[in-house]
Amino acid sequence: MSTDSPATTQAILESISDGVFTVDDDWRITSFNRAAEIITGVPREEAMGQPCSEVFRSSMCEGACALRKTLETGQSMIAHPCFLVNAEGERIPASVSTAVLKDENGKVIGGVETFRDLSELETLRKQISGRYTLGDLVSHSRAMQPVFEMTSSVANSDITALIHGDTGTGKELLARAIHGMSSRAGKPFVAINCAALPDTLLESELFGYKKGAFTGAVQDREGRFAQAKNGTIFLDEIGEISPAVQVRLLRVLQERTYEPLGSNETRRSEARIIAATHRDLAALVESGEFREDLFYRINVIRIDLPPLRDRKEDLPLLVNHFIERFNRIHNKAIEGLSIGANSLLMAHNWPGNVRELENMIERAFVLCNGTKIEIRHLPQELQGSAPVTAASSVPDIGTARRSAEAQAIFQTLEKNNFNRLATAKELGIHKTTLYRKIKALGLTLPK
Amino acid sequence: MKAAITEWQNRVAPVFDVAGTVLLIETDAEELQESISLPSGNPRNKIAFLKEQEVDVLICGAITRRMREYAEELGIRINPFVSGEIDEVWDAWRNGTLDQACYSMPGCRRCRRRKGQCS
The missing domain is CATH 3.40.50.300 (P-loop containing nucleotide triphosphate hydrolases)
Incomplete structure (x- = not known):
């Protein structure tokens, strides 16, 4: 069997994981590979000869058909995002590429569309950075x-x-x-x-x-x-x-x-x-x-x-969310928190949860005239040297200790140009203890 | 009773969730009636709009399960995964023959024959 024979082409089309179909000039399906059957849930025998929009059922079919655009302009489209609705009513995220289909004499005989099921990718994306x-x-x-x-x-x-x-x-x-x-x-x-x-x-x-x-x-x-x-x-x-x-x-x-x-x-x-x-x-x-x-x-x-202390990994996301909002409200252009301020936030126990964080960021907005919120813009209780005036302002002992520890470590790191060994020496602790504390306190250091 | 059919190029629109036009029909009327635009964007708005128009029955092409459940929750009966020319589909609905395989989208024929609806 030669490598460019129709049988070989057919075998290749059947073995790939991307869906492929072709249409004639009346938008009816003329070929439909195995992956297309799996992704759409439509058996090939039912797809053949049918209008492609009723087989493919994508969000683009009605108003923004990629294949129509390709056949009108002669330009291929690559990895165009859309979703399909399969026979079970499931919404399948997909990407679509299109090309003009020509016969051996170069005459246009229809179009070819390939599509990829992005469901797994979408799930992964949400899991990783969603x-x-x-x-x-x-x-x-x-x-x-x-x-x-x-x-x-x-x-x-x-x-x-x-x-x-x-x-x-x-x-x-x-x-x-x-x-x-x-x-x-x-x-x-x-x-x-x-x-x-x-x-x-x-x-x-x-x-x-x-x-x-x-x-x-x-x-x-x-x-x-x-x-x-x-x-x-x-x-x-x-x-x-x-x-x-x-x-x-x-x-x-x-x-x-x-x-x-x-x-x-x-x-x-x-x-x-x-x-x-x-x-x-x-x-x-x-x-x-x-x-x-x-x-x-x-x-x-x-x-x-859950309380904020149980989802501290959300702190950067929430901080950005509030900064975006307060930039709009206060007409400012604050870009974010300094590394030191960020570290103090990570070390705090957040008894007042997201509302406490929101109030803290808004307070910092009032005090901050630059582009970064610094440690000095944060309330005293976070800086570990709060003057205790009322019972409500007393942080619990664990929070106070973590906050003071985070601040001491960070300031020493800064002083030593973020050299871990020199910092550990100055603090009088072993290098591995310093690493352990940096990790436990959630301190973010420059790379 | 009022019925609605999503329409595109004189056929049932392929995907309800992105459909742009709907025909509203009083079921005792002889002919197809008003053609109106559906709200764009969130498909829930399309269903809420149909509810506002006091639609009892929706005949449409493919529809995501979530939207179908939402419509049913609002009391709109759904005939999903229907395909064909609008006039023929409307006649079939009135004659009670819409469950025939020829009015079902590809891939939905077996189940429509079995249960009258997909999924």
Whole structure:
């Protein structure tokens, strides 16, 4: 068999992993290789003679067909990105290349398209360097993956969800993301912090009141449930509500009905409820502070937001995210953090989580007039020499120690022009101890 | 009842997720009616738009599973992976013969014969 015989060409086409098909001048499939069958899920016998757009089913077919452009201009296209929808309804990321097909006399007889399934590459890319975003939440941490995976499922349903996480982890952002991805996206999103209001006020805030219901109720006022309509109501710090409000809330969850204060008229709520807490609700049930029946109504599906200290690999991503945002808000052009400032951030324990980081970056923006945020722009508690004035400003002993250690090591490194051996000598520790500490503290050094 | 068929070059558009035009039809009307543009960008917006137009049934070409589930969640019945000339497809739907293999996209024929729908 000669190497350029049709049989050889056919064998080659059948053995490669890229999909290949050809079309005639009426856009109907004239050949379809084995890989094309696998990627599209369409058997060759069903593909032959059919319009290519109904076999290939790509995002380009309708408005931006690469093959059409090639046949019109004579120019080949290489590795054009798109997606296909296979027979199972799966979205397959792909890249497409096209060329004009000519017979032995050079006459154009159609076009040839080759395409590559990029699904595995896409997965790998996400695993290696992927920046996962969900609404305003950004992460590439493994610890956040269950959150991202669960969120789309939760958004696709109407069940009551409970978000659990320490203060500042982004519970409201996640609730907003769920709302934004759900079929209620165009409807209202109403958030209320149950811990911020005293009991009586919380009740009237949630359910509304009629004129004359209490002193000062000079006119009817609709509550948050009414404002939420058929959107989403987010009840933050649900663990803080009184037994009386728990009973009323239970009724909304069970029967979807409530009465405004001072009214006999029963209202119906179509709002989807998302609750959040930083407390252990099961323990509150155990101690009798939280109703068991309400707990089970709320805890249908629970999403746990990890604290920032458990996903420190997200710090650079979050810092960049906030810097981009504050550059826009404050009309500045800050490029990032100095190596020293970065190292202090890595050494910090972040008890206030992402909110603490956000506030810290915003504070630094106010103080920084250059292009880099330096150690001096960071708060005292991070620099390890905070004047202790109030209980709230006292960092825990471990954080203070790590922070002071990171600063001492970094300053000595800087002084010794980042020579590890000289630094270790000056600090009076062994070189390997220095390496171990640099790694443990997450210090980033110049290459 | 109102039906919608995504349209491209007088055939059912190949991929719903990127379809640009839809025909809206009152099912008791004799002839095909209004042709309107679908919102571009996020395919969820296309489905939300159809819901706003009070569409009960969507006849379309390939559609990603997620979009199909979303449409069904909003109460829109889907006839997915349909191919053919618009007039013929519409007649087939009205006559209850849309499940015939000749109206199915390649690769979806066996399953449509078996269950009436793909996947």
